[in-house]
Amino acid sequence: MTLSGVFLTGSAPGWVLLAAGAPAAVAALQAQAAPTLASALALSLVAPLDPQQPDHALAALALLAGAKGSAAALAPLPRDPGHPLDDGRHWAEALGAWRQPTLVLVTDDQLESGVPAAICALLRQWQVPCLGLVHWGGDWSASGHRRDGLPWLGGLAAGGDADGALALRAAARASWSSLQAGLAGQGAGIRAS
Numbered sequence: 025m026t027l028s029g030v031f032l033t034g035s036a037p038g039w040v041l042l043a044a045g046a047p048a049a050v051a052a053l054q055a056q057a058a059p060t061l062a063s064a065l066a067l068s069l070v071a072p073l074d075p076q077q078p079d080h081a082l083a084a085l086a087l088l089a090g091a092k093g094s095a096a097a098l099a100p101l102p103r104d105p106g107h108p109l110d111d112g113r114h115w116a117e118a119l120g121a122w123r124q125p126t127l128v129l130v131t132d133d134q135l136e137s138g139v140p141a142a143i144c145a146l147l148r149q150w151q152v153p154c155l156g157l158v159h160w161g162g163d164w165s166a167s168g169h170r171r172d173g174l175p176w177l178g179g180l181a182a183g184g185d186a187d188g189a190l191a192l193r194a195a196a197r198a199s200w201s202s203l204q205a206g207l208a209g210q211g212a213g214i215r216a217s
Contacts, residue, residue, distance in 0.1 A: 037200065038089035039155065040073065040119060041100045042147075043129040044139050047075070051102035057129055057160045058100045060180055064189035065196055067098040075103035076110070078118035086122070098127070106146050120150030125203060127155050127177070127196070132162035140174050153206075155199040164188060175199070 041058055043050045054072065062069035070088065073081040085099050105115040105126075119126060126147065130140050140157055147154045156177035159169060164179025177199060178192035 037125060038070075038085040038097045038099055039067065040085070040124055040126045041098055041129060042105050042126050042143070043131075044104050044106070044134065044143050047103050047107070050104055053129060053131065053160065054100040054102060056182065057180070058098060060182060061127070061129070061158060061160075062098040064180055064192050065098065066096070066193065068095040070097045070099045072100040072102045075101065075115075078109070078113070078115050079122075082118060082122045082124055085124070105143070105152075116146050116150040116152055119147070119152040123151070123153055125153045125155055125200070128157045129160050130157050131160055135159070135162075141172065144174055153203050155196055155203065158192065 041054060041061065043053050045053070051072070058069055070085075073085065081099075085097075088097060101115060103115060105119060108114050118124075128140075128143055128147075130143075134140060144154065144157070146152075154175060156175040158177055159179035161181050162179070166176070166178070169176040169179075177195040178188060180188055180192060
């Protein structure tokens with residue numbers, strides 16, 4: 025069974041792929057990682073969201089996810105979710121308002137900083153459902169990563185790794201089930217992990 029076959033009954037989820045950093049760096053990272061990640065998770069990769077129009081982009085993603093017969097999708101956001109928009113808001117606020125499920129890419133360089141914890145705190149502040157963090161590139165060590173208490177799903181590298189992809193898919197499935205249970209138990213008020 026593919027990952028998309030176990031998510032929602034009647035509709036397929038649309039997940040937003042997030043990363044932290046300057047817009048050009050985020051877009052480049054997602055262009056490199058999103059195809060491998062979508063394949064590992066058995067999700068269709070859709071065009072990046074319009075970084076200037078969060079409500080319009082999220083409404084379009086919701087329509088896509090709710091369309092009968094649509095496949096589960098991964099939609100990259102080519103902007104740091106904490107970067108301010110022209111109207112003073114930021115994407116984290118919109119993602120929380122829409123209760124939009126997200127995944128976060130974290131690079132090797134970012135592991136040496138507070139970026140993973142900071143982005144988790146930002147998403148938690150705005151009640152953004154976060155499936156978890158994905159370490160892109162480098163060596164994945166489940167025990168080493170999970171010591172920090174953050175919701176790590178796994179790691180992938182360019183070209184993929186069959187075992188890593190299967191483990192990541194299983195972790196994402198479990199996280200999605202947990203988020204769905206939270207949604208069912210709290211009405212529309214789910215929180216990020």
